[in-house]
Amino acid sequence: MSNPSDNDRIEALKFKDEGNAFVKKQNFSKAVESYTKAIELDATVSIFYSNRAFAELKLDNFQTCMLDCTEAIKIDPKNLKAYHRRGLSYVGLLEFRKAKKDLELVLKAKPGDATAKNAFQICEKFIREERFRKAIGGGADDEAKHKICQLVPLNSFDANADLQNYTGPTLEFEQLTNEKNENCGIEIKNMSQDFISKMVNDLFLQGKTLPKKYAASIVSHAERLFRNEPTLIELENEKENQDVKISICGDTHGQFYDVLNIFKKYGKVGPKHTYLFNGDFVDRGSWSCEVALLFYSLKILFPQSLYLNRGNHETENMNKMYGFEDECKYKYSNRIFEMFSQSFETLPLATIVNNNYIIMHGGLPSDPNSTIDDIRKIDRFSQPPREGLFMELLWSDPQTANGLGPSQRGLGFSFGPDITAQYLKRNNLRKVLRSHEVRMGGIFFEHDKKLATVFSAPNYCDSQNNKGAIVHVVPGKGVAGEYNNDDEDLLIEIFEAVKHPDIKPMAYSNGGMGF
Incomplete structure (x- = not known):
């Protein structure tokens, strides 16, 4: 007016x-x-x-x-x-x-x-x-930076005081080399549930950190596992592996105590319980290093039972703005951050469960002819571009109106119920499960219940008072009718935030969006 x-x-x-x-x-x-x-x-x-x-x-x-x-x-x-x-x-x-x-x-x-x-x-x-x-033009120095997980010398950490003074649980390491005797990564020989439990209880919950040699080795080993996975993960527990529960979590954003609560309430990662964390496990919260190292350690111990989709916050520019880089430098070093950054470039971009559910962090493609094969063909080993399918999987959001609209975020698109229905029909899928947005009830079904947003960081940033949610894929054992779910193969559970030490979100941030 x-x-x-x-x-x-x-x-x-x-x-x-x-x-x-x-x-x-x-x-x-x-x-x-x-x-x-x-x-x-x-x-x-x-x-x-x-x-x-x-x-x-x-x-x-x-x-x-x-x-x-x-x-x-x-x-x-x-x-x-x-x-x-x-x-x-x-x-x-x-x-x-x-x-x-x-x-x-x-x-x-x-x-x-x-x-x-x-x-x-x-x-x-x-x-x-x-x-x-x-x-x-992408010379040797640039190439070396983007291969730090493979090239880092294990013995370069041996003189660090943090290692000399370390009395916590121990790991055994091996420096891997190729036929030219060049470094090609680090392998942990004895990752165990006992080590992970002591890492969590004796170190992380006491406000302590791992030695840099340990952190670097965990990131390097996990990076190799992620790099060898396809861009589109496929999981199954309907015809085979029927005794395996597959649990899908949304954003956890460095909320370490809430992540521990998820495992406490719903079960630990193991041969009979597969977890998929659907991106944005770092930034915002002030325990992003602890969350990432826990997930990576579990990936090493249970490579077929722990999966991570990449989110828009597993990218360099987001990490610089929303706290993970600064936290990593404070708790470890710039070199450890660079290793994490490279490892994020190897994370898969989407997952399909039982040929029914497609799970990505952000949203669906804007291309009306796109199929799941297009996801398989993405060269994901880089920072995401500003346009295209790669970016859209990380950034796009649903909207109530049909068709495509501009994204309020400025990256990706907003897509309507018709886009969702057409994509599912074209690819013979049942539902889209995605994350990327706070949902006050933890989960929200829309687009004629063909799309659900699941968010697993309760009381996000200690301020939103939202609940967290987890979706279990349990064919024939789910509960339709709860939380607006209409699928008897899905079981949805809602949880509240738990107490944590009085450390504010982005406590280590030196700027960016931490204003």
Whole structure:
């Protein structure tokens, strides 16, 4: 409304204040709704847009945040917060040069702003790396960085004080070499349930870390296992392996204590119990290293019973913005982070269970003719591109309207019920299971119950008060009718968050989106 009445302006301010109250409670979805009502009544106030942009940014809706900031700046070119938030949204959109330009304006006015300064440094680093890659054309140094899990020398950790002073559970290692006597990875010879239990109870739950030699060896060994898996994993417990339960979890985001609770409540990983964690197991939460090392150790011990799909947060740019890189450097080292980063590039992108359920982190392809064979053909061993099937599997979200729409996140698409129905029919599948979005009840069925979003980080970021969910694939033993589920082969269970030490989310973050 371009000419609001006095009453409209008064009511709009009430909705703005309501939105601010929701922000203080960290209920950002409700904040967006309130700011939207304010804008509908009075679209002439810059701060309404920049406030909504803040809430959108907290929801990872980078595209809508950027658009709101641009509108705020049109109304008031001196709205510094709008430039700041637009800069951060451009970082989320991977448009680092545009981000740098906005953040420069912020730093000229507020040179001591730590968040802007750290985000600016992230932009400069990405821009430098891009220039370097172009200059060397993918030369030897770049190649070595992306093979660090294979090339890292095991003996390079031997002089570290953390190893000399270590009295915890022990592992035996072997440096693998190829026919040219070149390093090609590290193998752990004696991974055991006893080691994993002691690692969790005697180290991680006591606030301690593994020696870097141990962490590097676990990542290197697990990376080799992931690299040898197909891009599309296929699991089965309907015709064969009928005594095996397959459990699917959504985002866990470094919430280590909630991950332990999942295993406590629903059973440990083992020959009769397969777990699939559907991406985003790092970032946000302040125990991402512990979660990743636990999953990787379980993968080494039970390679056919623990699977990880890649999420959009198993990527370098997300790790730089949302805390995992800083946490990893604080607890271990930059080299360990680089090893994790390479290992993320080897993670599969999707899983099919019983030829009925396709599971990916984000969403379905935008190509109306795409089949599951297209997933199999993806060269996944890299950072995801900005467009195409690879990106869409990690980033896209469902929408209520038919067809394709722009993503609020700015990466991938929003896809409607017709897209889901056509994809399932074309590929002879029953349902899509995906994650990527908080669902207050832990799981949410939509698209005529053909698609479910499962989220397994309860009370996400210690603020959302959502429940967590897990989906068990148990043919003929499921429960239809619960939690809006209509499938007798699926059993859905809901759980609450558990207590954890008083360490806030992203406690180790030096910037990026940790503002």
